[in-house]
Amino acid sequence: MTGVNLAGVTKRFGDVQVIHGVDLVVEDGEFCVFVGPSGCGKSTLLRMIAGLEKTTAGHIAIGDRDVTDADPADRGVAMVFQTYALYPHMTVAENMGFGLKMTGHSKAEVAAKVAEASRILKLDDYLTRKPKALSGGQRQRVAIGRAIVRGPEVFLFDEPLSNLDAELRVEMRGEIARLHREIGATMIYVTHDQVEAMTLADKIVVLRKGVIEQVGAPLELYNNPDNRFVAGFIGSPAMNFVGGTVARAGVVTAPGFGVDVATDAALPGAGASVVLGLRPQHVQICAGNTHRVEMTEALGGVTYIHLTTATHEKLVVEVHDTPTAKLGTTVGIKIDATHALVFEDSTRGLRLR
Structure with missing residues (x-):
């Protein structure tokens, strides 16, 4: 596994600048959460790390590789989105292994990786089901499993729990925390929900209008905010x-x-x-x-x-x-x-x- 380093990262859409010279280090194996109000740039920043948005200026490194201009498939990242994006005609096992199958992995290797992801996510009883026979939480676990089988260096989560009801969100927070403990991967997680940030993060990055307001451990931000915005945003x-x-x-x-x-x-x-x-x-x-x-x-x-x-x-x-x-x-x-x-x-x- 490896960390992520952002140096002077900037993003413009035409004449509108939405990310303003962000500097950030996410350590190897760290669970880092981006939080902030709607429109603060947290999802844009995540998509820049993934390579889904072009970086206007600055540099992005994953481990010791500069990936600023690399294609998404060459960055060693896997992304889990708010929408599950599962193939409805495929079983859970087929959905999880489809990406590996398309990149030429053998059936035996695909089956082994799917079995390991299924064990981690407790999906063994659902491998032959299709998405319509799953709950929202189970579908999200399948989407996470699809990311796990790729063996990425960095996991990127873009508000993955926002489609779930309150009870399932609590359950899935626990699942994601357990996943991080078990596989020890570097994870970057975007949410507007500061409760999710406080309960999951090793490090929280508070964003406002494309600028980092403060970076720190959850209780450090809660007890020792740098400004009124952070003090008002962290805590419920x-x-x-x-x-x-x-x-x-x-x-x-x-x-x-x-x-x-x-x-x-x-x-x-x-x-x-x-x-x-x-x-x-x-x-x-x-x-x-x-x-x-x-x-x-x-x-x-x-x-x-x-x-x-x-x-x-x-x-x-x-x-x-x-x-x-x-x-x-x-x-x-x-x-x-x-x-x-x-x-x-x-x-x-x-x-x-």
Whole structure:
């Protein structure tokens, strides 16, 4: 197996630039997940690695080979798409082995590789079935098996679970994680679902408008975001943000929280505007009438209470016992200010440290 190296990679469609000089190293055997909102360039970047989109500028290397201008078939990658793209008239075994058959492999070699992929994906009981007799999750496993039999250096997944229902998505996340542990291949996985990213990745790459905002391990991005975009994108529900004003060195006044917040961050001068961020689990409901209850989401073991502040900002509070806040009433809050993060009040929203 081998890693992937992107150096100054750029993509333009005519006059529109969608990928802006991306530099990234995916280590050998690493599970790397690209995340970001729709239109951020994550699928385009994956397709450039696969060779399905031409690289406008920069270089792509797989292992020690520069594959920037190589044909997709010569890159040593296998791609699993959102759609299964199985041949309906073929059995599971025939679908999995078709690519090898077309490249001249012997029947014995095809059968051996299909059997090994079937063992890994627990498909032995389905090899003689046709796709119409399979569930969505089973079809996706066949699509992954078709990639495995090729013995690629790198697996590329483009939102492979987005067609599945919630229960199957959880099941297939576990299957893909187990697959990675068993075969140890380098995998690059695209999703808009940050829960998938947090549960699968060794490394997460957060993209916005064709630019990498931050790269790191899941908990590193969750606990130590570089900017407001990453802080708001990683974590479910998203981080709460309220406006604040620097009162003096080390202190920010935050009307949305109803308190002054002490911080070790390097603040601008007194009177400057900043943004404070705090995750829902670090806010508690208490007696008072400063925040209006707009909505509650009772999920069983946890309830999310949505509030509006007197300054018309939105807050979400995570509650683990029986919630007493009722829709339309007003409550007070208290915060654990030791977990508050401070960001620039700007479009970039860089973290102040």
